[in-house]
Amino acid sequence: MSEPKQLNVGLVGAGVVGGGVVKHLTRNADLITERLGMRIHLKWVCDKDESRLKDLPIPVQHLTGEVQKVLQDPDVHVVVELVGGTGFAKTLILDALNRGKVVVTANKALLAHDGEELFSAAAKNSSNIFYEASVCGGIPIIKSLREGFVANHFPIIYGIVNGTCNYILSRMTADDLHFEEALEEAQSRGYAEANPALDIDGVDSAHKATILASLAHGFWTGFENTYVEGIRQVSRLDIQIARELGYTIKLLAVVKSDGDGNSPAVEVRVHPTLIPHSHVLSSVNGVFNGVVVNGDVVGDTMFYGRGAGADATASAVISDLADAALNLKFGSKQRVPAFVAHRLHARVRTIDDVESRYYLRLTVEDRSGVIAKVSQILGDADISIASVLQREAPEPKAGHTEASSGTVPLIMMLHTAKDRAVREAVAKIDGLSVVKYKTVVIRVENFDATTK
Ligand SMILES: NC(=O)c1ccc[n+]([C@@H]2O[C@H](COP(=O)([O-])OP(=O)(O)OC[C@H]3O[C@@H](n4cnc5c(N)ncnc54)[C@H](OP(=O)(O)O)[C@@H]3O)[C@@H](O)[C@H]2O)c1
Missing domain, CATH: 3.30.70.260 (ACT domain)
Structure with a gap:
């Protein structure tokens, strides 16, 4: 049997991230082809807002406003969901999986809420879901946990995983700003949405913490079991006092396990936290993200980088496409299982x-x-x-x-x-x-x- 020459991709949602994926897949096409030994071909780029499509560097016959063209095309190997939300995106992913297509998504909200159902649909259809871009944008944290650290249990993961909150707290710390002043500045620079609730109330961080905890501990911990507090209540006074005491205040995602064999108790929480100035996470500032992973074999490791934005997030989506391409090349959709459920008796500890x-x-x-x-x-x-x-x-x-x-x-x-x-x-x-x-x-x- 001859090897397939290219991976045919149907990308749905040509907004911030989708636009970045198109740009970098096009610009670095030769480099990616050389590294993979096969081409990643954008067979379809689809957006319901067709005005988003007209300036893309893609021949017009590959552009569409109709998602069914993507789903019904038997040549499409991978559907990339970059629409966001938990309604249409879920239907799209399930439909693609039921047709035997592989899915790549950046949708942390959907995975945190419905990951269990989606991954079981992937398994039922002998397909796969890749989701590197769903946590910390350009930082390859999913692949590291899944593959690089395959020999490890994970007693502790700490993460500053939301760039908007980290920008606001960094500005409050560096220039003695009040929360409202720092938020306004973040909005004027495009780092915070007009409605910033999802970020500043900690929900986005909690989505990511849920995904990290589930992957690290091999069972779906459930978004509803992730304890969350946002940063609205963090005052300039507390930041000043914390500084005098030798601490910086960060919105920290914490995933800890008591490491008790096959039935660990795992705590998954997101809240403002005093971090000693001597710890490396205290110097993760601005829109940057940082994750410390403690593995029982590897010890401490640290990841640092941009957690959002078109370019960083596109880098992660394209790495998932590369995995899908290699799977296709070597004839296995599940060469590396994207999610491994193995802890049947594990549980999540309540905040109490x-x-x-x-x-x-x-x-x-x-x-x-x-x-x-x-x-x-x-x-x-x-x-x-x-x-x-x-x-x-x-x-x-x-x-x-x-x-x-x-x-x-x-x-x-x-x-x-x-x-x-x-x-x-x-x-x-x-x-x-x-x-x-x-x-x-x-x-x-x-x-x-x-x-x-
Ligand atoms: N932005 C980031 O930095 C970032 C980072 C990490 C992960 N993510 C995740 O990536 C995903 C995409 O985010 P984004 O920032 O790129 O969003 P975005 O800029 O709003 O892009 C989404 C695009 O999908 C289109 N769309 C909506 N419904 C559609 C449908 N039924 N059929 C076809 N197209 C449809 C939207 O059109 P309309 O505008 O007309 O609705 C829009 O053009 C989200 O899950 C997000 O959480 C984003």
């Missing part, structure tokens, strides 16, 4: 049972006896205090409520405690008459098991 260290910022009346009252509540809950810092009241900026007259910030760093115990104690603390605002609670990560 997660253990962490904590930063508390109380806003209290400026008088004696306050610390004793708060310490009593924490002591009764068996939570021990690592250090206490009482700050002078800061100058509040007009329109912001970081402090008011007669109150001072009281900062407490707690030793490791269970999340539920801390939340219950803080609820009691907030009930004290000397406590004037809701206490700010931010988790602290000391990276004990990974490189500092």
Whole structure:
């Protein structure tokens, strides 16, 4: 049997990422062909907004506004879904798989919610789904977990996986901006959407954390089991105090496992986190992403790069197309299984049972006896205090409520405690008459098991 000469691709969705894929597949066509020993051919580029197609460097007979032309073409080996969303995109992927076509997607929202169903449809049809671009754009984290680290369990994965949040927090840190000012700047530079909720509420990071956790631990952890807090509540004051204490605040995705043989408990969470200045993740700034993977064989590894944008994301999509091309060349759609389900008895730990260290910022009346009252509540809950810092009241900026007259910030760093115990104690603390605002609670990560 002669080897196929080219991989025929039907790309659906010629927006930001789709446009990037077309551009780079065209521009670096010779290089890619040389490396793979076969060509990646854009048989169809499809978008419902046909105005997106007219300037693409693709002959007009390969452009269409009708997705059925792509799906019904028996010569198309791979359908690339770059539409986004969880409605039409899901129907498109299932339809392509049912026709025996391979799928490449960047759609983290869809995979986080419906990955289990989609991958079982792929298995049923002896096909495959590739999704490198769904997590951290251009960083090859999926392929690394799946192939490069095949010998490893993954006790810990830490990730700064959302460029928008990282840009906002970096700007607040570097130039003492308030959250609203940094968000506005991110929007004016095109780093944040007009409606930024998906990013700043941590949902996009939680999608990515769910995918990483599922791949790393071999079962679908479920988006609903990923604990998520966004960055709306992170104030300039907390960033300043954290800095004095030797920490930077980042939105961190954390995937930890207790490594208990075939039935581990895995925690999957996304929240603002105090990271020591000495840790490499504290210097991942701006729109960049960073991921630290701790494997039981390899030890610590670090990935750094652009997590979004047309070019970086196209690089990841094209690497998936290269895998699909090699599979076709060597006659196996599943040469490397894209997702391996093997942990039948694993479970996800609820946030109540997660253990962490904590930063508390109380806003209290400026008088004696306050610390004793708060310490009593924490002591009764068996939570021990690592250090206490009482700050002078800061100058509040007009329109912001970081402090008011007669109150001072009281900062407490707690030793490791269970999340539920801390939340219950803080609820009691907030009930004290000397406590004037809701206490700010931010988790602290000391990276004990990974490189500092
Ligand atoms: N942008 C990034 O940096 C980035 C990074 C990583 C992953 N991703 C993921 O990549 C995917 C695409 O993102 P994007 O930023 O490229 O989105 P985008 O710019 O909005 O592009 C999506 C394109 O698909 C078109 N489309 C919508 N429904 C369609 C249909 N039924 N048939 C054909 N075309 C249709 C849209 O047309 P209309 O505009 O007319 O709706 C638009 O042109 C998403 O899943 C996203 O999460 C994006």
